[in-house]
Amino acid sequence: MMINGTVALGDLIGLGHNHSSFPALRLESRSLVTSATMFAVGVLGNLIAIVVLCVSKKEQKETTFYTLVCGMAITDLLGTCFTSPVVIATYVSSRWPGGALLCHFFSFSMLFFGSAGVSILCAMAVERYLAINHAYFYSKHIDRTMARFALLVTYLANIVLCVMPSFGFGRHVRHFPGTWCFLDWRAADALGACYSFLYGGVMLLLIAVTVLCNLAVCRSLVGMNQRTGRVRTELCEQSGSRRRFPRLPSVTSAAEIQMFWLLVFMTIVFLVCSIPLVVRKTVHCKP
Structure with missing residues (x-):
């Protein structure tokens, strides 16, 4: 997401090299096009995303999850x-447009x-976990005010x-190639x-918590679906009829499930963009 949109693919090839100065930058024009397109x-x-959130239904805008989604969109x-x-x-x-101060800011x-971004994504995963797995606690303690406080x-x-x-x-x-600044790992x-x-x-740690919460929610949703299926089968057997029964009430609403799959998609995209940089940085660190 943000990291992927900031540094072009050609720049990431040389992640292992860092220099304090690049007096003669030889940059490819196609990398400029790539960076401008990503931007x-x-x-x-x-x-x-922000406009869609602003014009969405009132009941959706008032949910904790959508407050966190809006925070994620603004942050990104x-x-x-x-x-x-x-x-x-x-x-x-073809040269760094500022000095050390700009490098520090960048x-x-x-x-x-x-x-x-990863922290908000983790908060969204925890929010979905509590909403699905601990609905009573969620309804009593989690609201928009809590989401804003979390942000x-x-x-x-x-x-x-x-x-x-x-x-x-x-x-x-x-x-390398002198177009971006980051930690000296x-x-x-x-x-x-x-x-x-x-x-x-x-x-x-944030990534691990996010993935674990998503896996826990997946497991709960699968279990709920299986239990609902068994109840319907038992009702059919008891009645001795194949007629269609009214839909049984579900613990989780369709909106909550849609929120979860949106979270899963955002998690995949964010991890694909951020994990390579984080892992490479951690591996190259020297205590």
Whole structure:
């Protein structure tokens, strides 16, 4: 999502190389087209998602899940707008358009919007898990106010986590081919290595919780479907008739199931875009 829309595919090929300066950038024009296309698609897609959420039914807009979805769309939109233009400007001018300050801002944006996106996705997975597996607790304690509070806590916690390199816990560097900045995951100093492990560990933990919650919800939905099928079969056998029976009430509504599958799709897309960068960064860290 955000990471995928910021750095072109050609840039990711050289993830293992980082340099503090790139005096002579030799950038391919097709990479500029790729970055510009990703930027346009990212902005347009998130704007469409926000508009759809705004014009959706009132009962949908008031749900906790849609509040989190809206937060995800806004976060991804801001991440794309804060980073992609810098990449495009670098391709156009064939040089880094700013100094160390811009590199620090770019790297912070990559860190913050990447971890914030995964955090919101994790919150959505936990919300679906509670709604399906612990419906009574969910109805008593989870609402839009809780969702907004969760978003606020998510942003504040990720700001604290991602601003640490700016105070010496880690180092921002430009990465091959010189169009983007991120952590120096080959940092030899103890603080830099520890922060890389910290950030990568937090991301992997959030991803693990998201996947586990989704698997738990899948298992619950399958179990509910099987139990409903058995009840219908027993009713048919007891009546001795093959006539069609009224639909039995379900624990989960169709809207809740649609929310879950939307979450699964978003999880797959986000993980495909973020896991390669997180894993490669963690593997290259040196304590």
